[in-house]
Amino acid sequence: MSDQSHLTHSLLHVLQQGARLIERLPPGLYAQAPVPLSNAGVGAHLRHCLDFVRALVEGLPKQRIDYDSRQRDPAIEEDPEVALEALSGLCERIASLSTAQLDFERQVRVRQDAPADVPEESCWVRSSVGREFGLVMSHTIHHYALIAMTLRHFGVDPGAEFGVAPSTLAYWRQEERCVPLVG
Numbered sequence: 001m002s003d004q005s006h007l008t009h010s011l012l013h014v015l016q017q018g019a020r021l022i023e024r025l026p027p028g029l030y031a032q033a034p035v036p037l038s039n040a041g042v043g044a045h046l047r048h049c050l051d052f053v054r055a056l057v058e059g060l061p062k063q064r065i066d067y068d069s070r071q072r073d074p075a076i077e078e079d080p081e082v083a084l085e086a087l088s089g090l091c092e093r094i095a096s097l098s099t100a101q102l103d104f105e106r107q108v109r110v111r112q113d114a115p116a117d118v119p120e121e122s123c124w125v126r127s128s129v130g131r132e133f134g135l136v137m138s139h140t141i142h143h144y145a146l147i148a149m150t151l152r153h154f155g156v157d158p159g160a161e162f163g164v165a166p167s168t169l170a171y172w173r174q175e176e177r178c179v180p181l182v183g
Contacts, residue, residue: 007133014140019087022080030080034153043077045147049140056136057093060101067112104130
């Protein structure tokens with residue numbers, strides 16, 4: 001498997017994992033925040049992840065990925081059906097990326113967490129398509145870990161592997177131990 005197909009497949013797998021989780025959530029839990037632990041519930045974290053995926057996919061043709069100017073669609077945070085539709089659409093877009101767009105060595109310009117008082121053009125840094133795919137996948141997995149903690153706070157088991165990095169899962173399998181995090 002090439003690097004391109006491996007990372008593309010991995011990101012799609014992670015997004016589909018999120019969709020499967022949403023489909024089995026109890027009604028009303030999707031948008032509920034675990035106050036006072038956080039003001040962000042499952043929906044807010046998922047929307048944030050999808051914003052990053054969308055920025056990546058939309059930025060590839062222009063070779064300019066702007067994580068700072070995200071759409072932040074509140075409907076994705078509040079309605080699991082809207083979130084599932086957005087997830088499906090992004091998976092389709094990723095699957096349809098051209099070979100040229102998936103040249104992981106190709107250089108791109110990226111803007112993320114730019115200070116408000118700095119001119120926009122001075123906030124772009126060089127990166128590569130492969131680096132950005134890795135970043136978006138890692139970012140999503142880490143937010144999934146927050147989603148998992150939120151769900152456990154509400155007494156819902158997301159599964160022992162949800163929000164766990166692939167390298168950690170491989171280590172657990174190698175060590176023949178998968179430590180469930182629910183009691």
